[in-house]
Amino acid sequence: MLYIYNCHHYNNNNNGVGVVAEMAAERKAEKYLNLSSDHIFQPIAMENLDAFSSSSLEFLGELGRRLGSLSGEERETCFLFQRLSVAIQRFNSVS
Numbered sequence: 001m002l003y004i005y006n007c008h009h010y011n012n013n014n015n016g017v018g019v020v021a022e023m024a025a026e027r028k029a030e031k032y033l034n035l036s037s038d039h040i041f042q043p044i045a046m047e048n049l050d051a052f053s054s055s056s057l058e059f060l061g062e063l064g065r066r067l068g069s070l071s072g073e074e075r076e077t078c079f080l081f082q083r084l085s086v087a088i089q090r091f092n093s094v095s
Contacts, residue, residue: 018047018051018052018053018054020047020051021045021046021047021051021052021053021056022045022053022054024043024045024053025043025044025045025053025055025056028041028043028045029041029043042055042056042059043055043056044056044059044060044084046084046088048088048092060077060080060081060084061077063080064076064077064078064079064080064081065077067080
């Protein structure tokens with residue numbers, strides 16, 4: 001299951017690009033720290049202007065590579081990031 005955490009903490013955004021996403025990913029990881037060992041939790045944290053947390057980039061890059069190896073489509077990682085961007089835009093348009 002993939003959950004997208006859309007960050008709206010503008011007061012912390014002056015520290016640099018992606019800092020808020022990193023903070024959000026860390027908070028989510030702490031929240032689910034005691035999840036049983038038969039589950040894998042990977043927070044996906046993205047700021048509004050496509051700044052991802054480093055763990056999100058690593059995970060999504062690997063996921064895109066694996067999807068690409070199964071589908072044979074070299075651009076699968078790019079398509080994955082495009083789909084996430086559209087999902088964020090849709091969320092922002094209704095909130």
